[in-house]
Amino acid sequence: MTGPKPLLCPYSHSSASLLRRCCRAEDAGHQSGRVGGSEHRQDGGASPLPPPPGGRIPAQAELTALLSPLALCRLTQVRWSRYNPSFVEPEVNKELYRKPWDELTEEEKEKLELKAVQPIKAAPPAVSTSVFSDPLISKFTNMMMKDGNKVLARSLMAQTLEAIKRKQLEKYHKAPEDKKETIECNPYVIFHQALKNCQPIIGLSSITKGGKTYQVPVPLKDNRKRFLAMKWLITECRENKNRRMLMPEKLSQELLQAFNNEGPIIKKKHVLHKMAEANRAYAHFRWW
Amino acid sequence: MTRAVDAPSSLDSALAHKSVNRINPLKTVELLQCKTRRRQFKHETRDISGNTDIDRETQRKSELTFFSIVVRSQLPDYCYVCRRHHDDFKVGNEALRLIYTTTPVQIKNVGASGPEKYTEEFIKKQIEEFNLGKRHLANMMGEDPETFTQEDIDRAVAYLFPSGLFDKQARPMMKHPTEIFPEQRKIQWGEDGRPFHFLFYTGKQSYYSLMHETYEKLLNVQKYQDQLAAQDHLPQKEKKNLAGSRWLTKIELEEMLLEKLSDDDYSRFIQLLEKLMALTCVDMEEEHIQKFSKEVPVQLKKVVIEPLKYDERGVAFSTGEGTRKTAKATVVVYDNGTGKITVNGIDILHYFPVLQDREQLLFPFQFLDRVGKHDMVCTVSGGGRSAQAGAIRLASAKALRSFVTEKEVEFMRQAGLLTVDPRVKERKKPGQEGARRKFTWKKR
Numbered sequence: 001m002t003g004p005k006p007l008l009c010p011y012s013h014s015s016a017s018l019l020r021r022c023c024r025a026e027d028a029g030h031q032s033g034r035v036g037g038s039e040h041r042q043d044g045g046a047s048p049l050p051p052p053p054g055g056r057i058p059a060q061a062e063l064t065a066l067l068s069p070l071a072l073c074r075l076t077q078v079r080w081s082r083y084n085p086s087f088v089e090p091e092v093n094k095e096l097y098r099k100p101w102d103e104l105t106e107e108e109k110e111k112l113e114l115k116a117v118q119p120i121k122a123a124p125p126a127v128s129t130s131v132f133s134d135p136l137i138s139k140f141t142n143m144m145m146k147d148g149n150k151v152l153a154r155s156l157m158a159q160t161l162e163a164i165k166r167k168q169l170e171k172y173h174k175a176p177e178d179k180k181e182t183i184e185c186n187p188y189v190i191f192h193q194a195l196k197n198c199q200p201i202i203g204l205s206s207i208t209k210g211g212k213t214y215q216v217p218v219p220l221k222d223n224r225k226r227f228l229a230m231k232w233l234i235t236e237c238r239e240n241k242n243r244r245m246l247m248p249e250k251l252s253q254e255l256l257q258a259f260n261n262e263g264p265i266i267k268k269k270h271v272l273h274k275m276a277e278a279n280r281a282y283a284h285f286r287w288w
Numbered sequence: 289m290t291r292a293v294d295a296p297s298s299l300d301s302a303l304a305h306k307s308v309n310r311i312n313p314l315k316t317v318e319l320l321q322c323k324t325r326r327r328q329f330k331h332e333t334r335d336i337s338g339n340t341d342i343d344r345e346t347q348r349k350s351e352l353t354f355f356s357i358v359v360r361s362q363l364p365d366y367c368y369v370c371r372r373h374h375d376d377f378k379v380g381n382e383a384l385r386l387i388y389t390t391t392p393v394q395i396k397n398v399g400a401s402g403p404e405k406y407t408e409e410f411i412k413k414q415i416e417e418f419n420l421g422k423r424h425l426a427n428m429m430g431e432d433p434e435t436f437t438q439e440d441i442d443r444a445v446a447y448l449f450p451s452g453l454f455d456k457q458a459r460p461m462m463k464h465p466t467e468i469f470p471e472q473r474k475i476q477w478g479e480d481g482r483p484f485h486f487l488f489y490t491g492k493q494s495y496y497s498l499m500h501e502t503y504e505k506l507l508n509v510q511k512y513q514d515q516l517a518a519q520d521h522l523p524q525k526e527k528k529n530l531a532g533s534r535w536l537t538k539i540e541l542e543e544m545l546l547e548k549l550s551d552d553d554y555s556r557f558i559q560l561l562e563k564l565m566a567l568t569c570v571d572m573e574e575e576h577i578q579k580f581s582k583e584v585p586v587q588l589k590k591v592v593i594e595p596l597k598y599d600e601r602g603v604a605f606s607t608g609e610g611t612r613k614t615a616k617a618t619v620v621v622y623d624n625g626t627g628k629i630t631v632n633g634i635d636i637l638h639y640f641p642v643l644q645d646r647e648q649l650l651f652p653f654q655f656l657d658r659v660g661k662h663d664m665v666c667t668v669s670g671g672g673r674s675a676q677a678g679a680i681r682l683a684s685a686k687a688l689r690s691f692v693t694e695k696e697v698e699f700m701r702q703a704g705l706l707t708v709d710p711r712v713k714e715r716k717k718p719g720q721e722g723a724r725r726k727f728t729w730k731k732r
Contacts, residue, residue, distance in 0.1 A: 082710040082711050082712070083710060090702065090703050090704025090707075091702055091703060092703050092704065094655060097699045097702075097703075115702055116586050116587060116698065117532065117584045117585070117586055117587060118587065119587060119707070120587075120701060120702055120704055120707055121704055121707060122682075122704050122705075122707040122708065122709035122710075123651075123703060123704030123705060125644065125648055125674055125677065125678055126644065128647045128648065128650075128651040128654065129651060129654050129655045129703075130647055130650070130651075130654055132647075133647070150644070151642055151644075154643070154644065
């Protein structure tokens, strides 16, 4: 069959989290659990699906999720893709293939066997097995990109990482002997840590009830947290800088500040947390 | 002669004339016809005895036509339908005035009959004609009628009736009638009109009877299992390899049952089967389940890996071809190399100034840890810079299959190196600015 294949997009509410209330901020991070896996390419949603037309889902947990009444909700086709729905995402990480057969767990063996009969999608052009390709950095580069100019975005990213390395090396060489070990020079580590520090744990959602719109505190999913952190970083760097300052310099500055838990983005995160804390009273308005 | 007078009704207000006879429309009818025969009016009367039975014949006739309630009045005989005065639609001395009309129904309402039904004799005749025609065609082409296969028929028809139409289904074809006429169900009811199957009136008799059957089997297996458990004779469930088989798709199931199913129906059936599979003593119903499962061939086996070739110097090499968007690439990978890669006679450093493209070219080699061990000569055309890089990547991965063990080929496939990327630029649609972007919404 030629032509685009429709992708099924279930409702975004997962059956398991329907009954969860908005907990305290500390354990809100664990709540974005998924019930009912699927090897299909889906949007970030987590609902159980009816079984795919050509494949089987062996895990028992998924089976019970399938049999729940919510699984039979009508699916609306939202996005379609040139791939047949039975195609599975590729696994590029070399280390997973290096493991000898005996070391694999039962689950992994089963997964491998299943994969042997499933067709796999082509690896995207931005991904490779080299040590320099990092999914988080690629995502960030794509978000920084304007008008499809990937070359420019990538060069800016490279310059940023270089700038971070230079600054850290400068600090390293100036520091006394005992302090040298505490200074982190790997720009990738700094980037990851900075992004992690910027991620909010709890967010606000507008819910209209009885004519009035309330800002209700809501636990955020992992994808959403990452997105917010990256978005704040980029907007901060684009807006609050001098005319003459270039993006790599400003970005490296922000990243180093975020790495040390200072700076405007961390402040923004704290403000959001405070607002959520202030609106704690409306937490029960959330129904998911 | 007394005339029964009805209770005052809203009809009265519609009538201007005093001497109007109030009528209850659901009583006896009399057919009247206007001159142009465009409409027939049904007018109910009451006879002297007050007999209000509807004449069977008029009833039957009235079912075939629409009716209008008309009222006797002594107004001039204006026909609201033909918009003029009639002289012949008086009943006696009184004219009739149209006050209510139903929509015309010329023939009795027949239910939607569905796709055209073919009888068995018709199909048999078609098959005979096909076989005869096949022999004639073989004679025409000068070949032996006994050994004339379907491929020969297709070739002959393509030769005799060349067609430039793009759609293959629209071209002249000669196929066996079973391929052309879809398989249909015979009539599901007897001469008396009574259906044979007890679930006929559900509309999906095969589907529901299948569900009933499967559920019955499930209950039987559960009962048996409980009996065994009570006696502690429960056998251990052996984990069956689920990877090699799949359930029938919805379309295949529809073909099997000769009925249309909805997605919901299909998913319910599959859930029931899965439930059945989850039980321990399911082996007793194995054959029933076999009907609905199919073998899935291992993906790797579908493609044949070519063996290595050797050139004059004695160096092993292999070729590969790849495409991505509009770019086409052919690649020759030589063994015992230093990692030199040439594209269209130019070194990759000059041909692909962007780092991302070079990374893509090296991806298959890096994945297999063979970075400095092969030489590559590529020719590429079409597409843009990224598309050409992707095409060369696919071509080199395909070429490297010959150098590498089967397990590593499977790893390459699972890493997505051996799949053709089907994504192409989406077309622009009319009424929109681009493929997805709509025109700016203006309130006025």
